[in-house]
Amino acid sequence: MSILELKNVHAGYGSAQSRTEVLKGIDLRVEDGELLAVLGFSGTGKTTLISLLAGLKAPDKGEVFFKDAPVTGPGPERGVAFQSYALMPWLTVEDNIGLAVGAVHAKASRAERKALTEKYMGMVGLTHARDRRPAELSGGMRQRVSVARALAMQPEVLLLDEPLSALDALTRAKLQDEFAEIRAETDATMVLITNDVDEAIFLADRIVPLNPDGTLGPDYRVALPRPRNRVALNHDETYHRLRGDITKYLMEAGEMRKARVTVASFCRMWCRSSPSKHRQTRRCRRPT
């Protein structure tokens, strides 16, 4: 059964004149219990995709389904960890996580809520920093709070928007290991947005590239046994082939984008060189 489904979804920003189409004709099924990684260059519309899945943004065309029912808005059953962390700067670590616990488990007793907060704070190893505010935390710690808050919603689907992209390589590797552990502990479906091929292969069951033109690439199944070991993977034949394939695909998709940019700049030059026609040829600015 697919838990989340996008059917021929188009999405963009702005209206009429200044309109930019970001996603075009997206068809995507997220299967129950899988970890799906969406891989793409920055600015290709990954955050837009997450907003659509979360119900924070309505598609311009097409439909989004959650468990076969149309999505009309956001809800805690689809937990989101935002790219910018989005922690309340005025709340401590404990209160930030507690805010989610209180909202989602409103009927639980005070003690139960406290226990839940403790549990998720412990899961990401932040019990010692419970009284600190986001400004007093490192990037990695903020990221952990953001993930703990999403986990505390006990969502059916966890939407993770580039959770590790803003971190340094070492912290990143460490948090990837933690993610794999959390993944083993909770069996929620996860959609992981990332721009790192290795991270995607290390964590995901399935990888879908998002092309710069706003369409989805082919599926790549990651048939590697779990738990995965970073060092062992380095000598794994399947891993290397997969990595090669995906990288090649992304590079070619990137080349296509570059080619289009060249066409665009040529068109712009032409517009500028013929000022009399300039007004009528505004369309020139967007050749695609």
Place this chain on the structure above:
Amino acid sequence: MTVTLCSLWPTLINTAIGVASIDRDLVNVGRVLQLSWYTKVFKVVLPSALPYIFTGLRLSLGVGWMVLIAAEMLAQNPGLGKFVWDEFQNGSSDSLARIMVAVLTIGIIGFLLDRLMVALETAVTHSPSR
């Protein structure tokens, strides 16, 4: 009455700006969590808008203090404003000195009121530097 009317606007406008400029992602967090109205206002909107509201209040206080003195001068209520006005009309040799003292007092009181507001602000709001 005049004082209230004149000094209301900075607070009002700043509050509106403060509420309008809440981080979109924080609002989205609230939407995903489906926070109740009460939680949304007290845990998200107010803390985020408080620095703006306080800036508005400080401006209001400054304007209010000025208008208060001016109103005293015109309406002849007893107070610092009336004192300055009377001394001005009086025109004796040491009235200039008295006016200077009064003006300084007005300034210092205004300054102290502002500091009081800042102290209150740091006590109540979150600030990233703290």
